[in-house]
Amino acid sequence: QVVLTQSPSASASLGASVNLTCTLSSGHSNYAIAWHQRQPEKAPRYLMKLNSDGSHTKGGGIPDRFSGSSSGGERYLIISSLQSEDEADYYCQTWGPDIQKVFGGGTKLTVL
C-alpha cells in the first residue's frame, strides 16, 4: 500500500517562500496527490490536486501564492509571500487501486 511521508514541522518568515514536501513510497512515484490545509480551529480546505508531471489544479479561491511541483516521488507545495494566515497544518493525500485514501502525517507550518 502507498505511504506518504511528510516532515512534522517547517518554518519560514513572513513574506518569504516555503516548500513543503510529500514523499511517495517506493514504487508509487507516478501517483497524483492532493494538498489540504487545516488552519487552527477550522475544517480542512482543499488546496490542489498535483500530478506526477507537476501539473496542478487548484481549488476555488486558492490564492496564486500557492503552487505545486513534482520530481520523481516527491510532491511539493510551494507557498510564496507567506502571510500569517498560512500558519496551519498541511496534509497530502493520495489514493490507491484498492480505493482506500491515504494521508500523510502532516507538516505544521510556523510563520515567523
Next chain:
Amino acid sequence: EMQLLQSGGGLVQPGGSLRLSCAAFGFSFSSSAMSWVRQAPGKGPEWVSIISGTGARTYYADSVKGRFIISRDNLKGTLDLQMNSLRADDTAEYFCAKGLTISVAGAIDHWGQGTLVTVSS
C-alpha cells in the same frame, strides 16, 4: 456556493451507536463520490469510508469494517454514517468529504465543518 453541513456526533459509551449526517448544497451531489474522514487529536486524518455517486459501491477502512455503514440519499442530497459497536479509539473529529470526480478513487476537494465523536464511559 458548495457546502457540506454536518450534524450528529456527541458523547457515547463504548459499545454504543451514533449516526452522523451530512447535507450537501451547491453541486451535483449524485455526480460525486462521498467519503467520511476522521482526525483524532494530534494525529493526521484517517480515511473511514467512501460511497460511489449512485450508492451502489461502498468501501471501508479495515478499522471500521463490519461496524460502520455509509449510505446516501441522492434525492435529498444527504450522506450518513451509522456507527455501531463504538470503541474508545473511534474518538475523533469526523468530516464528510466530497470527491473531486465521480470515481471512488481520487482526490477530496471539499470538506464539511466536522463533528466531534467522543467514545467514553
